[in-house]
Amino acid sequence: xxxxxxxxxxxxxxxxxxxxxxxxxxxxxxxxxxxxxxxxxxxxxxxxxxxxxxxxxxxxxxxxxxxxxxxxxxxxxxxxxxxxxxxxxxxxxxxxxxxxxxxxxxxxxxxxxxxxxxxxxxxxxxxxxxxxxxxxxxxxxxxxxxxxxxxxxxxxxxxxxxxxxxxxxxxxxxxxxxxxxxxxxxxxxxxxxxxxxxxxxxxxxxxxxxxxxxxxxxxxxxxxxxxxxxxxxxxxxxxxxxxxxxxxxxxxxxxxxxxxxxxxxxxxxxxxxxxxxxxxxxxxxxxxxxxxxxxxxxxxxxxxxxxxxxxxxxxxxxxxxxxxxxxxxxxxxxxxxxxxxxxxxxxxxxxxxxxxxxxxxxxxxxxxxx
Amino acid sequence: xxxxxxxxxxxxxxxxxxxxxxxxxxxxxxxxxxxxxxxxxxxxxxxxxxxxxxxxxxxxxxxxxxxxxxxxxxxxxxxxxxxxxxxxxxxxxxxxxxxxxxxxxxxxxxxxxxxxxxxxxxxxxxxxxxxxxxxxxxxxxxxxxxxxxxxxxxxxxxxxxxxxxxxxxxxxxxxxxxxxxxxxxxxxxxxxxxxxxxxxxxxxxxxxxxxxxxxxxxxxxxxxxxxxxxxxxxxxxxxxxxxxxxxxx
Numbered sequence: 001x002x003x004x005x006x007x008x009x010x011x012x013x014x015x016x017x018x019x020x021x022x023x024x025x026x027x028x029x030x031x032x033x034x035x036x037x038x039x040x041x042x043x044x045x046x047x048x049x050x051x052x053x054x055x056x057x058x059x060x061x062x063x064x065x066x067x068x069x070x071x072x073x074x075x076x077x078x079x080x081x082x083x084x085x086x087x088x089x090x091x092x093x094x095x096x097x098x099x100x101x102x103x104x105x106x107x108x109x110x111x112x113x114x115x116x117x118x119x120x121x122x123x124x125x126x127x128x129x130x131x132x133x134x135x136x137x138x139x140x141x142x143x144x145x146x147x148x149x150x151x152x153x154x155x156x157x158x159x160x161x162x163x164x165x166x167x168x169x170x171x172x173x174x175x176x177x178x179x180x181x182x183x184x185x186x187x188x189x190x191x192x193x194x195x196x197x198x199x200x201x202x203x204x205x206x207x208x209x210x211x212x213x214x215x216x217x218x219x220x221x222x223x224x225x226x227x228x229x230x231x232x233x234x235x236x237x238x239x240x241x242x243x244x245x246x247x248x249x250x251x252x253x254x255x256x257x258x259x260x261x262x263x264x265x266x267x268x269x270x271x272x273x274x275x276x277x278x279x280x281x282x283x284x285x286x287x288x289x290x291x292x293x294x295x296x297x298x299x300x301x302x303x304x305x306x307x308x309x310x311x312x313x314x315x316x317x318x319x320x321x322x323x324x325x326x327x328x329x330x331x332x333x334x335x336x337x338x339x340x341x342x343x344x345x346x347x348x349x350x351x352x353x354x355x356x357x358x359x360x361x362x363x364x365x366x367x368x369x370x
Numbered sequence: 371x372x373x374x375x376x377x378x379x380x381x382x383x384x385x386x387x388x389x390x391x392x393x394x395x396x397x398x399x400x401x402x403x404x405x406x407x408x409x410x411x412x413x414x415x416x417x418x419x420x421x422x423x424x425x426x427x428x429x430x431x432x433x434x435x436x437x438x439x440x441x442x443x444x445x446x447x448x449x450x451x452x453x454x455x456x457x458x459x460x461x462x463x464x465x466x467x468x469x470x471x472x473x474x475x476x477x478x479x480x481x482x483x484x485x486x487x488x489x490x491x492x493x494x495x496x497x498x499x500x501x502x503x504x505x506x507x508x509x510x511x512x513x514x515x516x517x518x519x520x521x522x523x524x525x526x527x528x529x530x531x532x533x534x535x536x537x538x539x540x541x542x543x544x545x546x547x548x549x550x551x552x553x554x555x556x557x558x559x560x561x562x563x564x565x566x567x568x569x570x571x572x573x574x575x576x577x578x579x580x581x582x583x584x585x586x587x588x589x590x591x592x593x594x595x596x597x598x599x600x601x602x603x604x605x606x607x608x609x610x611x612x613x614x615x616x617x618x619x
Binding site for chain 2: 329330331332334335336337338339340341342343345346349350352353354355356357
């Protein structure tokens with residue numbers, strides 16, 4: 001039997017396979033930035049740092065086997081929708097290949113080399129509603145722009161596969177984003193990057209069930225004054241599910257606001273990790289940023305890791321963060337039972353109540369039967 | 371009919387003996403008050419009776435409607451007819467008052483072999499009782515006790531009492547933290563509830579609730595035991611002389 005490979009060997013070998021898998025039959029797409037980022041920085045070390053909990057190799061290998069096309073989106077009023085495959089030479093689609101400005105997130109660039117389908121959405125009106133369906137079987141990438149003063153309601157569903165969504169929310173525009181991730185046996189990598197311009201807002205609702213492995217990166221770059229990001233969500237995972245959610249909120253400029261509240265419930269032998277990162281740049285004075293992550297483990301074998309991180313380079317901020325992991329509240333349980341409600345029902349009510357505090361979207365409420 | 375019978379009941383919390391041999395019988399149609407200074411074991415008695423985890427019966431017997439309750443779960447005691455009114459009603463974010471009340475009522479109906487109440491009948495009943503307790507129906511949509519004032523929390527307790535119609539209401543300092551107006555509303559609820567079929571035990575530190583609710587018996591509890599029993603007049607003596615003045619301290 002071969003000796004186990006070192007993390008470094010795995011990483012190097014995996015990288016050369018990814019580079020060799022670059023999709024070449026769409027020559028009009030410029031994938032050079034993704035290629036050079038991967039060549040220069042390589043892949044992360046499996047099992048370390050931000051990849052401590054999720055199997056990087058499984059996710060990258062999965063992306064290399066996916067070759068279905070993502071389903072085309074139907075027409076929507078006030079939204080221009082262009083698909084990658086038609087027409088093949090659409091100059092405006094070229095930028096879809098670029099990950100410029102995203103920062104150093106190698107898995108985005110793996111997607112950049114391998115994606116075969118994608119869309120570009122330009123929302124230029126009010127209260128339009130667009131749905132991006134599941135990615136199962138595909139590597140896809142979507143570019144969303146919400147023009148000045150426009151409002152877009154984006155409903156996305158993601159189970160497995162490999163997907164990157166890049167959103168630019170222009171001045172005074174609003175992006176309401178409902179992201180639901182139903183249960184699957186498969187593996188999935190999902191990355192959402194949002195740039196917020198002056199006076200714009202993002203309202204993100206995440207509701208997730210479990211997967212064999214699912215890693216979800218959410219990156220919000222607050223680039224303009226008076227911009228605000230409200231991120232809330234929750235998950236309920238069971239069996240041997242694995243969910244790894246990492247949220248990065250970067251305040252590049254001051255007088256901006258962000259609030260994150262995520263509740264997680266883990267049952268059976270499931271494992272969740274949540275990493276919430278807030279960075280406030282040196283010039284980002286008068287920023288307000290809050291983060292809470294609460295987890296409940298319903299079984300003794302369930303595990304929830306929570307890791308809030310703050311990096312603050314200015315004094316003039318209001319910032320708070322907190323993370324807890326525990327069980328259902330004994331006093332609440334006692335009150336319900338003392339009114340004749342059986343223990344099992346009481347536990348179910350409290351679990352739902354815990355999630356209802358953070359899940360306000362219709363799709364999320366339906367997914368988790370709240 | 372005997373609704374509650376405690377015989378030489380002793381109990382401990384965290385291996386500390388708190389109740390030291392309590393004898394108490396409550397028959398249908400009776401209202402009892404248990405009074406005592408802080409730390410006398412009044413709240414422990416409530417919790418022991420309700421079957422809360424961490425409270426251990428070390429001696430004696432406890433019967434509800436003639437059935438021994440030791441070993442029964444918290445919910446089974448409630449379904450057998452016991453209602454514990456909380457001194458500090460807990461807040462349950464995410465669970466609406468409406469859902470809580472409906473599931474509680476349905477649990478009782480199912481336990482007695484009946485069907486769940488249909489939503490319309492439930493709403494009619496809840497609205498009617500809420501109105502009598504001067505609680506707006508808006509508050510049914512809110513999460514259980516979240517953002518309620520002290521008075522609202524206690525009125526919510528009485529609402530649950532009136533909807534569930536237990537055989538025995540054991541109300542632990544329901545009067546604490548209430549202003550006079552709220553106290554009168556709560557007292558009116560208790561008076562409306564009491565009947566020849568049920569019994570009420572008011573656990574209280576002060577006599578003032580007894581200005582509004584007529585009691586048949588007053589028991590003075592000190593150091594985990596009932597040291598004196600009398601009629602309503604005994605509460606006035608406590609008020610005038612303090613617990614120390616009763617010669618037991």
